[in-house]
Amino acid sequence: xxxxxxxxxxxxxxxxxxxxxxxxVERARKLRAVGLVLPLFLFILISFVRPIVAMLQNGIDDPxxxxxxxxxxxxxxxxxSGQDVPDETVFAALVGDLKQAQKDKSAxxxxxxxxxxxxxxxxxxIVTARKVDKLEAGPYKEAVIAIEPAxxxxxxxxxxxxxxxxxxxxxxxxxxxxxxxxxxxxxxNPATSMDLSPAFLILLAGFAGAFAxxxxxxxxxxxxxxxxxxTLAVLFLIxxxxxDAFARYGVAAAGVLAGLSCFLxxxxxxxxxxxxxxxxxxxxxxxxxxxxxxxxxxxxxxxVYMAIFVRTFWISLLVTLTTLxxxxxxxxxxxxxxxxxxxxxxxxxxxxxxTSLLVRTTAxxxxxxxxxxxxxxxxxxxxxxxxxxxxxxxxxxxxxMTHIQLPFTxxxxxxxxxxxxxxxxxxxxxxxxxxxxxxxxxxxPQTVPGIAAGCLLTFILSLGYYxxxxxxxxxxxxxxxxxxxxxxxxxxxxxxxxxxxxxxxVATMILFFVYNRLVGVxxxxxx
Amino acid sequence: MRIELGxxxxxxxxxxxxxxxxxxxxxxxxxxxxVSWGGAYQESQREAFFKPFAKDTSTxxxxxxxxxxxxxxxxxxxxxxxxxxxxDIDTQTALxxxxxxxxxxxxxxxxxxxxxxxxxxxxxDCAVPNIVYxxxxxxxxxxxxxxxxxxxxxxxxxxxxxxxxxxKNPFVNLEWALIADGVAIADVYKVLGTPEGxxxxxxxxxxxxxxxxxxxxxxxxxQLLADGQVVITSAWNGRIFNAVQxxxxxxxxxxxxxxxxxxxxxxPKGGPRVDLAYKFITYxxxxxxxxxxxxxxxxxxxxxxxxxxxxxxxxxxxxxxPDNMKTALIVDxxxxxxxxxxxxxxxxxxxxx
Numbered sequence: 001x002x003x004x005x006x007x008x009x010x011x012x013x014x015x016x017x018x019x020x021x022x023x024x025v026e027r028a029r030k031l032r033a034v035g036l037v038l039p040l041f042l043f044i045l046i047s048f049v050r051p052i053v054a055m056l057q058n059g060i061d062d063p064x065x066x067x068x069x070x071x072x073x074x075x076x077x078x079x080x081s082g083q084d085v086p087d088e089t090v091f092a093a094l095v096g097d098l099k100q101a102q103k104d105k106s107a108x109x110x111x112x113x114x115x116x117x118x119x120x121x122x123x124x125x126i127v128t129a130r131k132v133d134k135l136e137a138g139p140y141k142e143a144v145i146a147i148e149p150a151x152x153x154x155x156x157x158x159x160x161x162x163x164x165x166x167x168x169x170x171x172x173x174x175x176x177x178x179x180x181x182x183x184x185x186x187x188x189n190p191a192t193s194m195d196l197s198p199a200f201l202i203l204l205a206g207f208a209g210a211f212a213x214x215x216x217x218x219x220x221x222x223x224x225x226x227x228x229x230x231t232l233a234v235l236f237l238i239x240x241x242x243x244d245a246f247a248r249y250g251v252a253a254a255g256v257l258a259g260l261s262c263f264l265x266x267x268x269x270x271x272x273x274x275x276x277x278x279x280x281x282x283x284x285x286x287x288x289x290x291x292x293x294x295x296x297x298x299x300x301x302x303x304v305y306m307a308i309f310v311r312t313f314w315i316s317l318l319v320t321l322t323t324l325x326x327x328x329x330x331x332x333x334x335x336x337x338x339x340x341x342x343x344x345x346x347x348x349x350x351x352x353x354x355t356s357l358l359v360r361t362t363a364x365x366x367x368x369x370x371x372x373x374x375x376x377x378x379x380x381x382x383x384x385x386x387x388x389x390x391x392x393x394x395x396x397x398x399x400x401m402t403h404i405q406l407p408f409t410x411x412x413x414x415x416x417x418x419x420x421x422x423x424x425x426x427x428x429x430x431x432x433x434x435x436x437x438x439x440x441x442x443x444x445p446q447t448v449p450g451i452a453a454g455c456l457l458t459f460i461l462s463l464g465y466y467x468x469x470x471x472x473x474x475x476x477x478x479x480x481x482x483x484x485x486x487x488x489x490x491x492x493x494x495x496x497x498x499x500x501x502x503x504x505x506v507a508t509m510i511l512f513f514v515y516n517r518l519v520g521v522x523x524x525x526x527x
Numbered sequence: 528m529r530i531e532l533g534x535x536x537x538x539x540x541x542x543x544x545x546x547x548x549x550x551x552x553x554x555x556x557x558x559x560x561x562v563s564w565g566g567a568y569q570e571s572q573r574e575a576f577f578k579p580f581a582k583d584t585s586t587x588x589x590x591x592x593x594x595x596x597x598x599x600x601x602x603x604x605x606x607x608x609x610x611x612x613x614x615d616i617d618t619q620t621a622l623x624x625x626x627x628x629x630x631x632x633x634x635x636x637x638x639x640x641x642x643x644x645x646x647x648x649x650x651x652d653c654a655v656p657n658i659v660y661x662x663x664x665x666x667x668x669x670x671x672x673x674x675x676x677x678x679x680x681x682x683x684x685x686x687x688x689x690x691x692x693x694x695k696n697p698f699v700n701l702e703w704a705l706i707a708d709g710v711a712i713a714d715v716y717k718v719l720g721t722p723e724g725x726x727x728x729x730x731x732x733x734x735x736x737x738x739x740x741x742x743x744x745x746x747x748x749x750q751l752l753a754d755g756q757v758v759i760t761s762a763w764n765g766r767i768f769n770a771v772q773x774x775x776x777x778x779x780x781x782x783x784x785x786x787x788x789x790x791x792x793x794x795p796k797g798g799p800r801v802d803l804a805y806k807f808i809t810y811x812x813x814x815x816x817x818x819x820x821x822x823x824x825x826x827x828x829x830x831x832x833x834x835x836x837x838x839x840x841x842x843x844x845x846x847x848x849p850d851n852m853k854t855a856l857i858v859d860x861x862x863x864x865x866x867x868x869x870x871x872x873x874x875x876x877x878x879x880x
Contacts, residue, residue, distance in 0.1 A: 123864065185872075303871055369754070370754075370756055371754065472741075488598045492599070
């Protein structure tokens with residue numbers, strides 16, 4: 001029998017157990033590693049994560065919350081039915097609050113916040129606050145309505161009550177071109193009847209198709225989520241533009257179908273992988289149904305933001321595609337030429353890359369002017385007899401942005417191509433493949449990780465463009481960032497600016513998710 | 528170098544700006560940081576106010592430029608690191624910033640000025656009127672002869688074919704559309720306050736939309752005219768005056784329904800040199816310096832007492848000249864504070880169509 005003694009434990013020279021000693025060394029190393037990473041981590045936390053969280057918060061946690069300025073009114077409104085003009089007690093509370101607001105000079109802020117829902121109410125609130133200051137005793141109801149008839153309207157009170165909640169969907173609704181039914185920018189003549197238009201039927205068919213593929217198709221479970229997500233996206237876009245009854249029923253039908261698919265997906269083991277997507281879709285439909293049921297579309301003359309989002313994504317997509325078409329051959333050339341020549345060409349690619357963005361944008365401005373270099377040349381060559389509209393147009397925006405973004409797409413592709421051994425194509429050729437076949441089946445698939453990385457980089461950077469569209473774009477080319485700047489700098493509406501940022505961020509993340517499913521981010525290579 | 532700022536970038540830049548300004552040590556008492564709009568306008572202020580004030584009071588004046596961004600003032604005041612002592616501010620921003628509580632309420636007794644002597648002196652609590660400017664239409668006399676004579680001509684593509692330059696903002700443009708459509712100047716805001724009036728204004732703007740080049744910075748319209756990009760443009764009268772006087776451009780202003788508006792001096796709240804800021808405003812509101820400014824730019828001094836000191840040759844070019852006052856459209860700040868957001872949204876939707 002072996003007796004375990006302390007001498008069995010391996011010790012270091014100074015007598016501490018080796019295990020403990022190793023642990024200590026390991027811990028010290030880990031701490032050093034963390035210490036090295038910590039500055040960057042803190043920097044990212046403070047300069048990146050915190051502002052984004054603040055932005056997301058500002059979009060729903062009302063930065064212009066006025067409940068604090070109107071405590072008595074909000075308390076009195078808690079029991080109000082919302083059907084009719086409130087009674088004397090509420091008016092008395094309002095007079096009390098407005099007298100205080102007049103003292104604190106906060107009446108303009110109350111007016112400004114209400115003005116987001118009821119355009120034109122701002123000055124009425126300020127005038128009321130000034131005049132109620134002189135009211136000594138009740139009854140207040142008639143007196144206040146006499147001062148400003150707007151207080152005799154239910155909408156004013158509905159807007160006031162809504163502004164009394166700290167968390168508000170108002171800003172998010174605004175940037176989705178939705179509003180409350182009582183708001184002044186609500187659609188003036190909303191269509192009430194349900195419109196079974198062809199688009200609606202196509203959508204239903206889409207969902208039924210997704211459902212059928214998922215349930216009965218042989219390899220359906222894989223394809224169904226994409227089919228479903230696409231239909232959902234189309235439905236979302238249509239529901240923003242269409243009369244409400246139509247949109248609501250469409251979304252409700254989609255939700256029910258999605259829920260059913262999800263349920264059946266879980267019931268049948270073969271289709272189980274698709275079920276979570278359907279569950280997500282059903283929840284999204286439910287949420288969107290609630291939004292559609294409680295809000296209305298803004299008047300078409302006030303609907304601007306959805307178009308801006310669509311435009312932002314469309315321009316980014318165009319720029320990404322042009323950079324790819326222009327950049328891919330150049331990257332191929334750079335990767336296949338001898339180092340000496342390719343280095344020279346590389347400088348040509350990188351030189352603009354190192355030039356200030358503003359300088360390059362201004363250069364394009366000069367080139368594209370009506371009487372600029374390009375138009376002069378075209379007229380000199382008699383290719384056109386009048387100046388073409390190159391600047392202040394979509395064309396100018398895409399050209400200038402493509403120029404700026406080209407290296408971002410090109411460089412990842414180039415660095416991936418550098419790693420592809422030329423022997424692969426040679427082997428394919430020697431085995432009888434034609435030049436195009438060898439390129440397409442052997443070379444091109446190996447460049448996909450670089451293409452994926454470059455395109456993603458360019459697309460996401462393009463979404464945030466601000467200066468370039470502002471300088472060379474026309475009024476229909478301004479992108480989301482421009483409107484964020486407008487909201488912050490001119491309108492002093494941080495809630496709206498944050499909501500615009502939130503929607504852009506969420507939409508980008510959804511696209512990234514889809515992109516990840518299609519291409520796979522882990523397969524991407526930046527070099 | 529300006530870089531493209533994404534969304535997070537904008538916020539990051541804000542954080543960085545606050546951080547930087549917080550690090551600036553509090554300067555000595557005899558320094559004053561004045562912020563204005565740059566260009567020919569700030570140059571006129573430099574000659575008429577900054578230089579003489581610096582000399583008389585042995586104060587060092589440092590200048591900065593901005594574009595009326597209320598967010599910058601707000602960030603400074605909220606982070607308690609105010610480095611701007613006096614700002615030149617436009618009517619709308621002054622109203623909004625005053626409501627936010629980020630500007631000092633002006634104590635006219637402390638200024639030692641007679642408020643009633645100032646055009647529009649009682650319009651704002653947090654600002655002292657500084658100059659009166661006008662948004663006018665102007666044209667190149669070598670291209671159009673005879674040129675337009677009224678605001679109706681701006682909308683008349685038959686009589687004056689060619690591109691128009693207009694500010695990318697509903698401000699003044701909607702008023703002009705209504706006036707050109709036959710609304711009397713006195714009734715403009717009453718009509719524009721109704722949905723039908725707004726529809727009518729946009730309908731009128733529709734008629735020249737395809738022929739319009741939209742400008743954003745005040746320096747653009749003289750350039751658009753000079754480049755021949757447009758035949759008629761709206762502009763701030765001082766910029767056209769400057770182009771005529773300094774660059775000898777053959778431009779002419781049409782004084783009809785010109786938008787009459789102010790620029791103001793304000794003091795951001797909680798700055799370290801409020802007293803000196805008051806002194807500066809008092810100094811630059813005196814008739815002498817104010818009249819002196821008109822030598823450099825043709826904006827009307829807000830102090831009525833300055834008018835007798837103005838060079839008689841310059842006088843007819845000022846928005847405050849009696850002849851020009853007859854045709855003026857006084858821009859209503861309260862109307863734009865109320866309806867601005869709605870109309871701007873509609874304007875942007877209209878532009879995107």
